Amino acid sequence: MNTFLEVLRFELTEQLRSRSFYFYVLVCFGLSFGSINLLAGAFSDVQVAIEKVNSPYAVLVGLTALSAIALLVAAGIFSQSVCKDFEAKTADMIFSLPIQPRSLFIGRWVAATIATIWILLSLGTGYAIGEHMPWLDRENLLPFNSAGYIYVYCYFILPNLLIFSGFYFSVGLMTRRTLLVYLTGVILFIGGGILSHIFNQWTAVATSVDATGATALAHITQFWTSTQRETQLPPLTIEFLINRVLWISLSVGFISWTLYTFSIAPKFSRSTKLMGRSPQVKDLQLSLVPVHQSFDPLLQWRYVASQSWVEFQSIAGNRWFIVGLLLATLPPLLIAGSSVGLVYQTPLYPLTHLLVDQSGGLYTQLFKLLLIFLAGDMIWRDRSAQIHQLTDVLPIRNFVPLLSKYVALALIILSTLGMVMVSCLLVQTLAGFTQYEFSVYFILLFTKALPELLILAALSFFIQVAIQNLYLGYLITALLLFIVPQTAAFLKFPNILIYGNTPAAPYSQFDGFGTALTPLRAFQGYWSSWAVLLLSIAFLLWQRGEDKTWRSRLKVAIHRWNRSLRYFLIAILTTMMVMGGWIYYNTRILNPIVSERQVEISRVNYEQMFQKIGTAQPQVQDIQLRYELYPQQRRLQATGRYELQNQTKQPIQQVLINLNLDNAAQINRMALGSITQPSMNQILYISPDLPVAVRAFRLPQPLLPGEITTLDFELTWQPKRGFSEFQQSYGLTTNGTSLDGILPTISYELEAELTEPEQRSHYGLSPRPQLKTLADQLQLGDRLPPQPLVTWTVTVGTSKEQTAVVPGLLQREWREGDRHYFEYRMKQPVMFKMPLYSARYEVRRQQWQNLPIEIYYLKGHEFNVNRLIRATQASLEYYTQNFSPTPFGQVRIFELPREQYAVSLPGTIGFAEYIGFLAKVDQRNPNSIDYPSYVTAHEVAHQWWGHQLVPNLRLIGARTMNEMLSQYSALMVMEKLYGEHTIHKILEHELEGYFLERSSTPEEQPLVSSDADHVVYRKGAVAMYALKQTLGEDTLNQALAQYLQEHSITSPSAPPLPTILDLLQAIKDVTPSDRRFLISDWLENMIIYDAQAIQATAVKRSNGRYEVTFTASLQKFQTDKKGNETPIDLNPQETVEIGILGENDQWLYRQSHHLTSGENTIAIAVTQLPKQIGIDLSHHLLNRSFKNIRVTPLIVPEQIRT
């Protein structure tokens, strides 16, 4: 006890006297203070979160994240406190004292814990004080609430301290090496994070494997709406408590075990052989053996090579390091590699660049941490082994140690990347995928990742050399590598100012890296020169000998500054300025980025100049166009003519023409009728990088209603000069051209106006009419005209090996020289959306009842082509049977590079590679869904819902109609192809998608008035399927078919415009009156349910039947826009399905029941063994507890019951 108290007193006094302690406190305080101010908008106007940033939940999340820094610092504190006797060599003195070693270490541990608690408290203090700062806008903040702080400390920060400190301490005591203590922290943090990410679907594993408890927290709150996040704190679920108890026990157990097995005997590593017996000293012949010493300067470079190898071996030869690294890279990659790019539980084929990107995603943090810790360990090795007194005297030049350590670190990074590559190759081989693409591995790993890591390593080295304290060096490097880049990116600093940042270079098998490599190399060159500069300064400051004060180091630095160094630095600085200048030129001058303010001003000008004109504009009726595409030069020319008709009731004096200026579009010629010069010419910025040229042409005589005029134009597009610092544009590329929206449009865009009332009044604009509902919009009448319906004839010329396409029927195809020409014609008027695709396509052709089906794909992407064909056939079959005949005599699907979307045009579908072509569908896995077919069915459905039924896309509800109906159609096709079980799986995914995306939406709308993806796609799918269940497939389809017939653009008489409201009515008309509430619930209101299975028992009777008693809970909620939930009663007509599945997943029982709110107990008898019992197994409810709808019953033999 005495030992314990004395050690505690001593250690605490030392902590309080050490400068680094106060530094840590200050840093933590500063970080949290800065964070809350940053989030609350003290430094910029950027809106970071959709809810208030000081809600208890936000405090919880923020402080947990910040405590990561503190735990990193803690690693240093704990390792120092436990290793100090061994590192300071006081072990012999201390342990010969009459103390209990266990008391000593427990005392040290308690002292370090108390010190760390102080540091952790400074985090909360900084946050709390930061909240109260007078310069913050109180509008963004809630009143101060201590609940979040108490919660996070009780359940996260303090338990995590207990857990991590136990591990740090035990590892430190066992291994007596600081580096390994840090590695423990890294493994607990990062390893836990990676594993929980990989095992995401197995909640129990994912939440248990993360020592920080963050995953458990994420799982509890994953579906929370912003209102919940603003008002609630997460409840303590069983998984969370298990996580805490498990890890605390592990930690305490670990400490106990280490203390129990601790012995003060020195650690003999097998490699160190003690010289026990001195060899017999023979009489010394005292004549000296002559040797030659060479001091050739070139030898210094040989020393660098040999010393690098020594340094490399000292780390890479450490078996813990190798084992740790192998464990960290191989298994996660192997597991993750088989599930890369999961969509609907179906992975993509393990393409090289996907695997490498995934490893990058998994391991970026790990690599950065490795860099930090290895740099420190390597730089301090000689001093901590006390060997510097010998090595500093050797005749080696000053640069040799620094350079060799850097080279050694480079070798370590190289080997690690090599291991990553081997793992990826292994993944590919095991999956039977042999498209290895070694050049891609090489470029991505060794010419992208490697230089980036080396640049960061230089910074790491510099910090460690400059700062005399290992732990402080770790902290500062961690801040520079993690916190600073995030903050700078958040504040929208350009890449040129964020150390080490380079633009992304996404790869596609279509066109490789596109143009992304040039800017990448430019930035790499720029940052490399910075790295060399930092290393040079490190060289000047390199400590050789014992002089530690800054004055002596500066003197030494000045002494080392010689002429060759001066020239060298001049060369470096010149390179830096040249590269930096070139980057600046390309990113700021050639392609200037406008500020938000300029965007606002351009929008104001647009409204002021063009709003009056825009009230009446002619409609495009027909297009004659000739494209000349030169893919190799990435150049496109277009010569075209629009036929415009005044379809309004007023004469039109001025015509408004917009042209998207992307891809360096140039207007060579534009003439309206005979007018060749515009009267008004303006650039409108929709966003900082989306300029639109707006021209108004004044007609000499006004165009009367019904009159026709023409617009002639000649346009060119070519590669943008220079590069931007963000994502490069890939529309015009050497293979896989995909351009849309590049042709002129004739309209006034209401959306370009400023919408915020404060903004409008600031610029002196009158307030806009509120357009919250469809009714409001309909009142605007002509100001919201529908899209024109256009016909066209387009000739496209492309290079000889490529196939080019626009929507329409192919009229003819020919070759001229080394050009390849196609002529397309769209005979019936359709929506004016005319993308242009061109690539070296392979094609597969099939039919469905004489209707040609063609799939155009990239060679090597054949995997799902037949699937797409089959899905198209099944879709055409179902839709023609149930809705209407197919209107556009073909279905052609074209593969597009890089994206994850598909777009449906009349007869033509653009289908990006990641949304179906590269999917690895595993028929044997019941959980994996054939989403290529699902997407195909959806896109083919758009040929009906969107191209026959053509709502005005500017009106609220138009998107809902298109997407909801297409989702429904696609579901029906999938049901025909795969059966009901697959539908349930799909609905589960849609439910998950809905609730997840809803949690990040500030405002929710019902289906009839929403535009949001998660509502129209996800909720729409579940809604329509549920409605189908209620109404019956045939009834619903008939209603839809009828609606289509009345509103289709192919109907001979001018059809009324379809709107969501009259679609709603059409559905209501076929719904029995006692079920009409469902239509309202699903479509007009926002209703969600919470239905869970609680428990079930099944008593086996002597006659072989089972009596099942099942308890489930059910609650219906009405939600408002913000996500506030109000419980409401179930509708008296409402039923919920209760189902019982047998051993082969067959339905033993399936009935709808009238249930009540709250707990319900139901008794059912079945004839076979029940395996699972559930509520709403078929997902007819928008049930947020959709993951907890089933239980396995407890089988009870009859005797026990009586």
Next chain:
Amino acid sequence: MSIIIQDLSKTYPNGTQALRHVSLHIPTGMFGLLGANGAGKSSLMRTLATLQEPDSGSILFNGLDVLKHKQRMRQLLGYLPQEFGVYPGISAERLLHHFAALKGITRVKERQEQVKFLLHQTNLYEVRHKAVSGYSGGMRRRFGIAQALLGNPQLLIVDEPTAGLDPAERVRFLNLLSQLGENATVILSTHIVEDIAELCSNLAIMAQGQVLLTGQPQQLMNQLAGKIWMVEIPRDRLPCYQQKFQVISHKFYLGQLRLHIYSNDALTADFTPVQPDLEDVYFCAIAGLLGNQLVMSERSK
């Protein structure tokens, strides 16, 4: 206050036999341990200081079984290791206080007096507020002595204590040690033969884990009386003499080699008989010419 070491053996995990059946009787007073590096001195000292566990054997300190009651032993002992470090940035006074408290001197006043006394004794009082990690080598060793003396130990183990001390400091230190030797057992391990000759009432010579020789310095030197001869020869004649005679040591002296030769019989006039000193005793022991066995057999003759 005597130590009885019986049959102590220790083999390290890598096969080195550090101690081989070492038996010693160490009475109160100064006991010197002489031997080459790797002879087993440090292993023995560390075992006595309860830092190491032997494979077999026993140690009794005043009847206390040291190996069984390590904690009790630590209360009675003071240990100055051959090599030690210190915590950075802590003053001598504070560190000494810390050690004193850990040694069980719980009364603050007593502790203060003891620390003050020891700082004066080791001539560190002037610099007591400076960090020990910044001391010169000699000062650091004096600090080590100070901490070993905390608590007035009954057994003091000092390993190479005078290494790094200037002549004046060395004298002071040895005086201090011999004062202590009046009431405690002091085991002094060193290479400096003079220290043992001047101070120790008993000594042992170790080599290769074994005790070669024990006894009192004067007695041992007497045993060699008349058997040590000295001759000066040019350097190149050394192999020749080594073949013909038992050369126990050779030194350079003003350009010539000065040899000490062991011979039971008289030698020619070239050879000068010398008074054997402890160094000669040491070299003879190493050469196997003197030893406990030998001594026994001499007596029995």
